[in-house]
Amino acid sequence: MSKLRLPALVAAAALVIAACSGSASPTPSAAAASTAASPSAAAAGGGASVDIKNTAFNPTTITVKVGDKVTWTNSDGFAHTVTFDDNSADSGNLDGGKTFDHQFTTAGTFAYHCKIHANMKATVTVTG
Ligand SMILES: [Cu+2]
Known part of the structure; x- marks a missing residue:
């Protein structure tokens, strides 16, 4: 389309x-x-957005294409991090209301988490 x-x-x-x-x-x-x-x-x-709310990434799985940018928005009133398990990207402490973005240049499935809240986990799948 x-x-x-x-x-x-x-x-x-x-x-x-x-x-x-x-x-x-x-x-x-x-x-x-x-x-x-x-x-x-x-x-x-292209690209996608992930909302961080109620101490969770939403959605927890997204699929984008190589070259796409993903933007995370922290909608909670306290800090989170967007930290990739392979350390390919790390937002650092992302205060409430702030955004972080990252462009994906290689295909694969990339898991990430929040360093502050161990139960916050999600993945970005990048297709070629
Ligand atoms: Cu968190």
Whole structure:
């Protein structure tokens, strides 16, 4: 689905860029260009989000593609960590309300945990 939609977005962005190239007033066309760019950038980048709430990762298993970024958001009012078992990434103490992200560049299944709460465990599966 997203692959079918992408050319249309690119074409729309190209039209916006072409339309504004001769324009003397950049403010409205710049706003239009950034609005058009947002959905296509999200579709091209890919990724996933994990919420940390009630001393648990949610969801506990996610699957992303190589090159995707995963963002963790601590929705609890106290610190957690996102620490990979193989030490490939570690958020350190992530206070409530803070986010941590990590881009996955190799395929595999990566287990992670919270250093503060031993029962908090989850995995990220990265497919090639
Ligand atoms: Cu924790």
